[in-house]
Amino acid sequence: MKALVTYYSETGNTEKLARAIYEAIHIEKTFLPVQDVKVFEGYDIIFVGFPVHAHSVPAKLIPFFRGLPNGQNIALFCTHGSLRGGQLPKQALEHAIGLATRAKILGTFGVRGKADIKVIDALMKQAEHRAWAEEAQGAHEHPNEMDLADGREFARGVIAKIAG
Numbered sequence: 229m230k231a232l233v234t235y236y237s238e239t240g241n242t243e244k245l246a247r248a249i250y251e252a253i254h255i256e257k258t259f260l261p262v263q264d265v266k267v268f269e270g271y272d273i274i275f276v277g278f279p280v281h282a283h284s285v286p287a288k289l290i291p292f293f294r295g296l297p298n299g300q301n302i303a304l305f306c307t308h309g310s311l312r313g314g315q316l317p318k319q320a321l322e323h324a325i326g327l328a329t330r331a332k333i334l335g336t337f338g339v340r341g342k343a344d345i346k347v348i349d350a351l352m353k354q355a356e357h358r359a360w361a362e363e364a365q366g367a368h369e370h371p372n373e374m375d376l377a378d379g380r381e382f383a384r385g386v387i388a389k390i391a392g
């Protein structure tokens with residue numbers, strides 16, 4: 229059994245969560261930024277992590293999601309400025325699922341991740357960004373230890389599904 233943990237991260241939040249997920253996996257495993265993933269073959273499960281951008285996956289990741297092979301087991305994780313468990317991150321994960329149409333989704337997970345205050349201030353002025361940007365003002369301590377612990381638990385749950 230083999231797992232790949234791959235992620236895209238601009239300011240380190242998603243990478244931090246990816247590392248926590250990777251640590252919690254106790255089967256053969258590989259850790260790679262999405263840019264370095266050349267082959268999908270040979271993995272029983274691929275964990276894919278991304279920062280939510282404009283209510284969805286970052287545009288440059290769209291080909292990666294579309295390219296996930298038929299029937300490939302995947303688990304999605306993300307970080308986002310908006311409140312955890314709310315409609316906004318849920319929508320972004322649904323977009324990701326919509327792109328990875330051929331893959332088999334074994335789980336989704338998201339936690340908050342801080343955004344640069346200058347980015348928040350600038351985007352808050354744009355109607356399409358206001359909702360998340362307002363919520364993101366309170367995300368400055370995330371992802372925190374509790375978020376990472378929940379990420380490890382998520383990873384163990386997904387692995388249990390394929391190992392069971």
Ligand SMILES: Cc1cc2nc3c(=O)[nH]c(=O)nc-3n(C[C@H](O)[C@H](O)[C@H](O)COP(=O)(O)O)c2cc1C
Pocket residue numbers: 236237238239240241242243278279280281282283284307308309310311316317340341342343344347360364
């Ligand atoms: C251009 C841009 C767009 C963003 N759009 C959203 C969004 O729509 N919803 C949200 O909750 N957070 C949004 N964020 C906040 C990021 O998702 C959050 O800070 C994330 O943890 C960044 O992850 P990273 O450090 O791995 O890049 C946005 C951030 C940037 C820079």
